[in-house]
Amino acid sequence: MKILIIEDEPKTAAFLKKGFSEEGDIADIAVNGVDGQHLAVTGNYDVIVLDVMLPQRDGWWVLQEIRSRRADQPVLLLTALDAVSQRVRGLKLGADDYLIKPFAFSELLARVHNLLRRSNVRSEDVLRYADLEIDSLRHKVWRAGDTISLAPQEYRLLAYLMRFPGEVLTRTRIAEQVWDMNFDGDSNVVDVAIRRLRRKVDDPYSSKLIHTLRGVGYVLETRD
Template identity: 70%
Template sequence: MPRILIVEDEQKIASFVRQGFSQEGFAVDLASDGIDGLHLATTSEYDLIVLDVMLPGRDGWSVLQEVRKHRPDQPVILLTALDAVSHRVKGLTAGADDYLVKPFAFSELLARVRNVLRRAPARAMEMLRLDDLEMDLLRHKASRGGKPLDLAPQEYRLLEFLLRHLGEVLTRTRLAEQVWGMNFDGDSNVVDVAIRRLRRKIDDASERKLIHTLRGVGYVLEARD
């Protein structure tokens, strides 16, 4: 499942684009300002970023420049209401893979995203591993001890995020934002329920447990002696 980040402060556009990509089989994260967008872009893995130019907190130009410092090969498409040739040239010169002017049809954005993804280099990291737990990103499969794991889409994304942050204590808030793209509600148990289900599939049949709880803090994926 391709994973895409939308950095857009206009709520109607963001919701419209998110719904469209979700229906096309993409996993979608949203950020409504440049600061949050840059944080997600540099701390999470995305197949492509759709980045608005005019953003609160930090504009798209500076976000793009910073992303390029950390991840030179990250595919990025710029969105803007600025239609001047000089602005399009500036965007492409700054390192954008494509540039789309508002207003736009979703079908055109989707076509441009697919075109950029076809040109993008394959991710260097194809396998994620911990102990006898393996995740094959290219084949979208996971296994433990050589036995396939039957994971629902959200469980797969949750496990991938845990594997990409081995040994890190991940709070419920961070998991809710990164995996579900939602603001965490302290009364919600969606994260805890998902962790329990994932733990049953990964740990219940194995003597060596990999998912650990830090009571009152969050969860960590690691192989402990």
């Protein structure tokens, strides 16, 4: 998943980013309403975790801006305002869910997953291509019935390739989506990660799935 956290409290924002990263997800942080609104309406996020009490512009304004441009964007309000009237206000403005601080990260994660299931934004729980399979709920990978152990970064890379089978993905696009970074043409981070992934997913098998298009990028596909 790619998550936007709009939260001005540094410890809470860092806690959330760490929690999502440990789940293998990418999380961006905005610390005020203006920056958060800009990222929310211009970025491509699976879910937005939005605090209400923000500097510059509050979460109510951000939520209204999101809803005016992206009606189906999953948004979870995260705030210390626990009055029923505040929760009702958030839901009327278009929030999909509401969690009161303090909270357990496990509950937040469960709510995020439920939002994505309901909105059909989340990718399929199980991705399959040829004899390769990923269970995104359990973070497990199999090929030809063999269990393959992947590091979190390798898992994110493979899952991204499997969401676009047959489509050539440039190094820039992979870097942005898997590492959440701007690609430096002199960097070989994507190539190194692909090599490591191939050692586990392709090298032990006669049929290769990850292919290089020189000067362009990579594609997941079967070839004779």
